[in-house]
Amino acid sequence: MFNLFKDQFSDVIEWDEFRDDMIFWKWRNNEVKKGSKLIIRPGQDAIFFDQGKIEGIFKEEGEYEVESEIVPFLSTLKGFRFGFNSGMRVEVLFVNTKEFTVKWGTKNVINIPSPSLPGGIPIRANGTFQFRVLDYVKLIDNVAGVKNSYLVEDIRIRISAILDQLLMKWIAREGKDMFNLQANSFEIGEGIKEDLDMQVNRDGFEITRFNIMSFNYPKEIQDMITKSASHGMIGDMQRYKDVSVTDAIASGNSQGGNSATDMAGMMMGMQMAKEMMKDSDEKKDSDSSSKQQPATNNQQTTNNANIPNFCPNCGTKTGGMNFCGNCGHKLT
Known part of the structure; x- marks a missing residue:
């Protein structure tokens, strides 16, 4: 039964x-x-x-x-x-039906051509990308028809196989600043997203986002980039030396046995004192000039007050003059 x-x-x-x-x-x-x-x-x-x-x-x-x-x-x-x-x-x-998020990283070091380094700049990069199933017809025709299941790892492996070439393509495109790739990461990521989307779209998938979190240079190149950036912030090497010595004196890290540092400190101290004295002298001259100007004005006002309006000798109007314009009589 x-x-x-x-x-x-x-x-x-x-x-x-x-x-x-x-x-x-x-x-x-x-x-x-x-x-x-x-x-x-x-x-x-x-x-x-x-x-x-x-x-x-x-x-x-x-x-x-x-x-x-x-x-x-x-x-x-x-x-x-x-x-x-x-x-x-x-x-x-x-x-x-959800949107999947996948972490990615370059499989190998990518050598980006650069005029500064004949062998290219070796870099690595990492980030994330998001994708989802878009077209069920394509999915069944090209993938599900021969597979019983499909994992996110399968997509990650597929993307990783072509990612290094796409990174090289979009980094080298339009002459990007090889030492400041992070500033162009969004534009580079958008270009890679378009190319990846065309690759997976034929199987019914869609790349919805591609993010580059960081570019990693070898230690020697990263040290050079950091040093170059610090020099650029300082302005020039002489200024860099001055600031370095000042920092050492201010922090108390300069050693008494270092005669060069001591001499530099003395010279900077003398220069600072000279500037202070110069500022003080300029201030004194300014104050003195301000005081003398009112005295002159007061004296001129006093003298004008002693001149009579009419000449006592001939009676002609004086007009504030020191001598009479008619007879030449002294009025003060």
């Missing part, structure tokens, strides 16, 4: 071992039996397909009766009726 009805036992079509790192999973039974149920969990789509052709896509989470709620919506199988001894031969693919 058991052997006669064993194929009539209903199935539950579900992805019960749902994994965050799995992009899709194919339900392994080849035949959907009468009374079967479909369970769709959050973050999943269920695709019914037969011989590579999609029959129906179901996205709403929940539990469904296959015979009454699924079959009527299948494109070419909507007229199917479950017989007593037969089921429906169809495959079911569960797709993880």
Whole structure:
């Protein structure tokens, strides 16, 4: 009795071992039996397909009766009726609908051509990229048709295989500043994103974002970049020496036995004293000039006050002059 009805036992079509790192999973039974149920969990789509052709896509989470709620919506199988001894031969693919985030890093050192270094500048880089499933038809035709599952690691390996070449292409393009690549990381990342998207789009995937977190130079080159940046901030080498000596004196790290440092400190001290004396002399001259000007003005006002309006000798109007314009009489 058991052997006669064993194929009539209903199935539950579900992805019960749902994994965050799995992009899709194919339900392994080849035949959907009468009374079967479909369970769709959050973050999943269920695709019914037969011989590579999609029959129906179901996205709403929940539990469904296959015979009454699924079959009527299948494109070419909507007229199917479950017989007593037969089921429906169809495959079911569960797709993880979330956007995946993947860390990446260069597999090898990339030598970027540079006029400064004949052998090129060796660099490494790292960051993240995001992708998701975009086209279920392409996914089934090119990937799911021959695989039962597909992992995020599979995509990461595929991207890593071409990433070094794309980095070299977009870094060398348009003459980027090889010693300040981080400043151009967004533009470089956008170019790489476009190229990667074309690579994976044919299989139904989409690169939604590509980020470059850092570029890493060999220690010798990084030290040179750091030193060059510090010199640029100082302005010139003489200024750099002056600041270095000043810092040493201020911090108390200059050693008494170092005659060069002591002499430099004395010279800087004398120069500072000279500047202070110069400023003091200029201030004194300014104050003296300010004091003398009012005295002169006061004296001129006093003298003008002693001149009579009319000449006492001839009676002619003086006009504030020291001598009479008519008779020449002295008025003060």
